[in-house]
Amino acid sequence: MAEPDSARRTSNRRGMATREAMLNAAVEALATGDPAAVSANRIAKQIGVTWGTVQYQFGDADGFWAAVLHHTAERRAGLFASTDGGAPLRARVAGIVDTLFSGLDAPDSRAIENLRAALPRNPDDLDRLYPATAAELRSWGQSWNETCQKAFADLDVNPQRVHHVAAFIPGAMRGLVSEKQLGSYADLDEAREGLTNAIAAYLSEGSD
Incomplete structure (x- = not known):
């Protein structure tokens, strides 16, 4: 049975919200200047998601850091x-x-x-x-x-x-x-x- 359009839209919105929260959390953590903050896994834990969520949203740490850079570029x-x-x-x-x-x-x-x-x-x-x-x-x-x-x-x-x-x-x-x-x-x-x-x-x- 196909997933209803409304359910897909809700899932997409939830996914985008999670992605945005991770990017914002990354910028906040990195801005402290703490070298240990450069950890996608640590940032994921800070907002209560798993490494699997990072992989689903960004592929890997490389994709995550590229997305963080793009996110800040868009804001500026x-x-x-x-x-x-x-x-x-x-x-x-x-x-x-x-x-x-x-x-x-x-x-x-x-x-x-x-x-x-x-x-x-x-x-x-x-x-x-x-x-x-x-x-x-x-x-x-x-x-x-x-x-x-x-x-x-x-x-x-x-x-x-x-x-x-x-x-x-x-x-x-x-x-x-x-x-x-x-x-x-x-x-x-x-x-x-x-x-x-x-x-x-x-x-x-x-x-x-």
Whole structure:
């Protein structure tokens, strides 16, 4: 006897709710910075589900971590919506720098950093052991470059220089956020202004 449509819909809703709860629990646990939180089995136990539930929803730990990364990417999808438009070049650079400075200290970003710290550093090892997670991280790099290109698309800026900026600025901003978290003696407002000026100058020099 076929399962009634209403029963299937209820089952699907229950499954989606379980999936969402696991993803939210993962972000919350990872955001603590505790290396032991990078355990799909531990997170499953926290919300009262079995490892079989993880496998049913995500396939394996690799699928789970890839889903966690995708989940956080979706939640931050509109983060840079205001970086393009009619603003001058320096203002757009400042928007990116300020948004990253705030965003990299948010729980989602702390969760991602904790997860990445537990993953293999060597790209070949990451591809071999966590192929879905590696693919998700690569897609982030592509999306980030596209975001930066879009931010300056209507200005006379060399796209290759924008690509260079897209490549180094996340690491530079992580450094400033780390200084903030450690209680830096440096003036981080001045540091951000200096970085903004340097990037704007570099992009301006690349203009035709």
